[in-house]
Amino acid sequence: MFVLLVEDDPELGRQLSSWIKGEGHRLHWLRSGTEALQWFADQRCDAAILDVGLPDLDGFAVVEGIRRSGVEVPVLFLTARAEIADRVRGLAAGGDDYLTKPFAFEELMARLEALVRRSQSKQPGVRRLGNSTLDPLRRRVICSREAVELQPREWSLLEVLMRHEGRIVPKPYLLEQVWDIRFDPGTNVVDAMICRLRRKLEVCGSNIKIETVRGKGYAIEQTHP
């Protein structure tokens, strides 16, 4: 995909461009809101990452500007403000998602991919992973002959991990996607839920493995049918 990055911090900008390019995407980096508005006058991208605290125009104003001129590109805000009120303001201005600094790179990519996918809107049906069949309607995992039914949150946990297969999904992103919670509880709640999910998958003989990657998050291990 082709990503537009608007970020005035040179160090963060450098990191983001090297990561995103390293993932095999194209990227154009601008350093101010005015430049971004001018750029959108005659160019398009698949997704835009906008810093909110830009020196001239803030990110919210940029989105309002480009939405007024009819640009429908998915926009992800990057910001140092963590209050929900700011988040709501950003989404009301026309942004699609909101990520607070500091962030995990994997989380940024997971969100970007989800945004681009949403704008192409694909509906997932029954799918296969390893030796297991996943049935989203009944929230069941079926392996050879046995089937195990998952509780709603367990199912969404597995679903989020699968949606980002091949990526390490950070804990804050899981908390937000599965429980709609934007803080990290002091207790190891996610770990405990992952362990429970692993046990259920083992019981039915599934070879879907959920790996814990220290300092980064959780990932579905690549499995072979």
Next chain:
Amino acid sequence: MPLNKPIREWLPSAWRLGLLLMLVAWAGCGALGAAGLPAEWLWRVASLCALLMGIAVVWYWRVVLAPINGFTASAKRLHSPEGNSRLRAPRAIPELRNLASVVNAGLDQVLALTRELQSTNDELAHELRTPLARVRGNLEMMLDKSDNPQAKDAAARSLEEVDRATQLVQSILTIRGGDHGALRLFRQATAIHQLLATLVELYSPAAEDRGLSLKIQDGLDMVWQLDRSLIMQAISNLLDNALAYTPRAGKITLRWQAEGTSLVIFVEDTGSGVRPEEMEWIWERYHRGSSSVIRHPGIGLGLSLVRAIAHAHGGSAGVTNRVTGGASFWIKLPQP
């Protein structure tokens, strides 16, 4: 109305003035009658007196009592941290108008200070989060690109520390804002049962691992205007405490009830309770209860955060020991 209260407390003062004037008029008419004035005249004087009295009472009500009642109502709204009311009384007597303008000047100053605190909080968040983001990015790069297991381990540990520091910055800013009425709330109508149920689902596996039962005690379903995310964080801090301090086979119960025009949410456990000398102290910043082994770094700010979030909602938070043993932590949220 209780009968033992002195009469002057429950008899509105307009009525008192009216009664007084009526007594004076009655005495006056009596005196005139005694002086031998004809009955017809007596009637005219009495009607005139009644009219004047009526005018006096109405005047008193409009320029003195009504403005004072208005002041009381505005002052009550000031209790709420989001309250931005001013004393207004355009028709009041000059003395009251003066009072109002002096108080309003003070309130303007408070508002200006609150705004300033809000913007310094925003700036601080930016100043602290941006360098943390730069460091985090570089550490991630190191974790990904290094083949040296020791370097990888160091990077992973440092990432965890950076995340902890970020959470700490956020907690401190929230406490600072909440304690001084500078936290911007995003209130939305929230079903209390659903909010607690989400938390129970989130905490159940962790509670089970610790051999604890975690339940909701159902109450009347209530919908309340609150900042869902902050209140969830507050209750989750109370749950963190309950999970850390309740011995195996214990019970943790979430319940709620209406008290007057407030909603009170309780987190109750079957642990050892809170020592009387610690009941106030534990809410202070950077304190950790002495009765336990330290298992969770960073939990020390938890209760101050709970209290700050309750204050930001115009409410309060506290703890009592239950008769049956264990602690009962509560958050009280008045109707906004």
